[in-house]
Amino acid sequence: MTKKQYDLVIVGGGMAGASMACALAETDLRIAIIEAVPWRSDQQPSYDVRTISLSHGSRLIYESMGIWPQISSQAICPIHSIHISDRGHPGLTHLDRKDAGVEALGYVIENRALGAALMNSLEKNEHVDVISPATVDKIDVAEDLAVLTCTADGEELIVQAKLVVIADGGRSGLREKLNFQTSVDDYQQTAIVCNVSPGKPHHHRAYERFTPSGPLAMLPMNDSRCWCVWAVESGDVDELLSLPEPQFLEKLQQEFGDRLGRFSRAGERYAYPLARDRVEETISSRVVLVGNAAHTVHPVAAQGFNLGLRDVTWLAEVLVAAHSDSEDIGALEVLQRYEDIRAKDTQRVTAFTHGMIQLFTSKLAPVIAGRNAGLLLTDMVPELKHILLKRTMGLSGRQSRLARGLKLKQAEWTGQGVASD
16 A cells, blocks of 8 residues: 655546646645546547637636647637527527637637647646546545545555545546535436538638527537537437438538538537536535536536636635645635635526526527527627627636736735735
């Protein structure tokens, strides 16, 4: 049996966990990442062939962390405009980068490229140890530290830390073991994702098309491809996954329409069930949940990972302030500061995505008329566009230092929040 001691242990080396360690890169905190999948393995689900949609706000965060320049430019496709429509009805809205005064509203990035940038950064950091492959079997919380009993390379490993950050995804087994209370809204939908080749250039435009079964998004990619995120009724998934490519593309064409011409090819299809998963309290003594371990939302408007990245930046800011003031970073009062900051943003995003699904899957005539009127009104009123863009770009509400392009530094806790410039 081996024993190791750290200031902070992050359980989960996917995007949220790796971003957490990168956010603290310039501190002297001793950090360990415990990851079940072998490091740099193709088996890591966070870094597979799929893509992720990053908001403009998330780009600012990764720029502050020094990660953005390390992402291969060949794997980044900017979103210049967004077309929102309701299938079979006249309502639609156009959003453009000119409406927000930014270079791009967001970016579609290949998971593998973002993962490689995060891993490269971590491997250069002498304060971060990656323990992989390893699993956490048990966490015992004492008054002054947490003790993790792990299995690494078939041997028992004991890891001690002031704080444990659980970032092992929406199917986190640890949060249940630690008695975090969760509530789930099952949408009875499953997302089918794949890349497709359209017949017309996408011109860096993203499409969000609401259909009776759920939203269908087409996101621009490089090489004249699009990333398809198609929410369908769960009972139809097996049939759609098993269809030969031509028949699958025909079904997709019927739902999406011809704004991108005829689809000619589809890549490998993946599927995952959709639900809103919320944890009542994301903290306990010496333990905090971030990212999908703390909340999962419907992929409509691409808010999920961007919300989790804001968790990471605020937790890093609170921890740096506490550490600079010689406080115990795992103390419940320190973690409570973090939860107080994050509560409003989390509630707003989960309510927004949930409300969108309820609104656009309703078959009631008054609701259909109202939502289409709302789309048309938003298209015509710049102030409404501005509100919607700020929310979807991750720029509404209070912004962390990293989101504002500032480095983490020593800061005093004021009782109202971390002192800011």
